[in-house]
Amino acid sequence: MSLEPLMNAQNLFSHIGQSKIFKNRAVLVSDFVPVHLPHRETEIKRLVQILSPALWQSRPNNVFIYGLTGTGKTAVVRHVLGMLAEESKRRNVDVGIVYINAKKDDTSYRVLFQIGRQLNLNLPFTGLSVSEVYFRIVDHMEKLKKVVIISIDEIDYLVRDTNSNLLYKLTRINSDLSNSQVTLIGITNDTKALEYLDPRVKSSLGEEELVFAPYNADQLKDILYSRCNDAFFENVLEENVVPYIAALAAKDHGDARKAVDLLRKAGEVAEREGRDKVSTEDVKEALKEIEVDTALEVVTKLPLHSKIILASIAELSRTKKIVVTGDILLKYTLLCNKLGLEVLTPRRVSEIINELDMVGIISTKILNRGRYGRTKRIALNVEVDNIWKAFKKDDLLNSLYQ
DNA sequence: CTTCCACAGGAACCAGCGGACC
DNA sequence: GGTCCGCTGGTTCCTGTGGAAG
Numbered sequence: 001m002s003l004e005p006l007m008n009a010q011n012l013f014s015h016i017g018q019s020k021i022f023k024n025r026a027v028l029v030s031d032f033v034p035v036h037l038p039h040r041e042t043e044i045k046r047l048v049q050i051l052s053p054a055l056w057q058s059r060p061n062n063v064f065i066y067g068l069t070g071t072g073k074t075a076v077v078r079h080v081l082g083m084l085a086e087e088s089k090r091r092n093v094d095v096g097i098v099y100i101n102a103k104k105d106d107t108s109y110r111v112l113f114q115i116g117r118q119l120n121l122n123l124p125f126t127g128l129s130v131s132e133v134y135f136r137i138v139d140h141m142e143k144l145k146k147v148v149i150i151s152i153d154e155i156d157y158l159v160r161d162t163n164s165n166l167l168y169k170l171t172r173i174n175s176d177l178s179n180s181q182v183t184l185i186g187i188t189n190d191t192k193a194l195e196y197l198d199p200r201v202k203s204s205l206g207e208e209e210l211v212f213a214p215y216n217a218d219q220l221k222d223i224l225y226s227r228c229n230d231a232f233f234e235n236v237l238e239e240n241v242v243p244y245i246a247a248l249a250a251k252d253h254g255d256a257r258k259a260v261d262l263l264r265k266a267g268e269v270a271e272r273e274g275r276d277k278v279s280t281e282d283v284k285e286a287l288k289e290i291e292v293d294t295a296l297e298v299v300t301k302l303p304l305h306s307k308i309i310l311a312s313i314a315e316l317s318r319t320k321k322i323v324v325t326g327d328i329l330l331k332y333t334l335l336c337n338k339l340g341l342e343v344l345t346p347r348r349v350s351e352i353i354n355e356l357d358m359v360g361i362i363s364t365k366i367l368n369r370g371r372y373g374r375t376k377r378i379a380l381n382v383e384v385d386n387i388w389k390a391f392k393k394d395d396l397l398n399s400l401y402q
Numbered sequence: 403c404t405t406c407c408a409c410a411g412g413a414a415c416c417a418g419c420g421g422a423c424c
Numbered sequence: 425g426g427t428c429c430g431c432t433g434g435t436t437c438c439t440g441t442g443g444a445a446g
Contacts, residue, residue, distance in 0.1 A: 127422030370444030373408025
């Protein structure tokens with residue numbers, strides 16, 4: 001696809017940069033799909049087994065896949081779908097394959113748009129009603145006359161879209177089709193998503209279920225080692241680096257993606273400092289940098305009022321032990337007045353606080369103080385300094401703290 | 403046992419926008 | 425050019441609630 005030249009460029013640069021560390025850095029970036037997936041053999045086998053009827057032109061069961069982040073769900077699905085595409089081509093069987101990330105395409109319309117596009121159906125990206133798009137897709141599929149496998153990653157984002165019945169519609173799409181058949185693969189890392197799911201959708205989607213357990217430290221070690229050979233030159237990593245990272249990541253819910261990120265970052269730190277070995281010290285430094293990076297990235301992307309609310313929280317938590325919604329409301333109003341901005345309603349502020357919680361920059365807990373009401377305790381998840389650093393880059397907010 | 407605080411969070415709705423359709 | 429559509433980012437109005445105080 002269009003990514004190809006970029007990857008090549010990346011490879012090129014990692015070679016000519018006279019890197020003493022990286023043989024191929026691209027192996028360690030997060031969207032890289034490895035050829036070999038250690039400790040997921042059973043899951044792969046199972047999924048292949050479930051989907052193989054497609055090769056006989058009959059409809060495989062729907063699959064629901066659950067597992068925490070960084071447990072290889074996406075990698076396994078893409079891997080298997082890739083193999084399926086290849087095998088079907090070899091056997092001259094037509095199988096339609098669609099992969100959607102519902103976090104990216106998080107509305108009914110955009111999901112349908114993606115389905116259409118990946119099946120080579122041209123659709124306008126706005127203007128039509130959802131049902132019109134649905135009918136066009138059904139129509140198109142009828143003409144295709146094949147089994148279509150639609151996988152929806154992070155499907156919980158569709159469930160959250162309150163009154164959307166898209167999932168229900170999709171699970172019943174086969175009754176609108178006679179020449180083609182559709183199989184759904186739902187992927188999520190949110191257990192709660194299951195509860196919100198329409199029971200009819202749940203039972204339909206759950207024809208087959210696959211659970212991905214978190215990796216333990218040993219498995220993470222294998223995963224990291226399996227990438228090391230391609231990524232690094234020989235003897236660049238000090239012996240204890242990989243076990244150290246694996247142990248850290250295992251403690252943190254066994255997230256392989258984070259482990260790989262950390263490994264790359266550690267390599268970058270060593271490289272930047274001109275060393276030819278990566279040590280655990282570099283890992284520690286990398287850990288710190290990742291924290292700052294993510295904070296910076298999240299904060300700078302925030303909309304204005306979210307920033308002001310975050311600023312209120314940051315300022316308050318310098319002097320107060322416990323910060324609650326009421327405090328924030330007051331502070332926020334103050335800051336808005338200073339900046340000459342209209343204040344948002346408390347309802348909206350409360351929603352924004354939830355949004356900040358969702359992106360992980362703060363954490364909240366509902367507090368019942370009896371006579372003194374019910375409120376939310378809000379705590380910063382990031383060093384206050386990192387937040388100020390991010391605000392330094394924002395003219396308007398910066399002007400507050402001169 | 404009752405009262406009542408200080409919000410949480412659901413539901414309905416709205417304005418404005420970019421865009422398709424006819 | 426009028427009408428319809430969905431999305432974003434809000435508002436308004438509302439009901440619900442755990443437990444200290446009285």
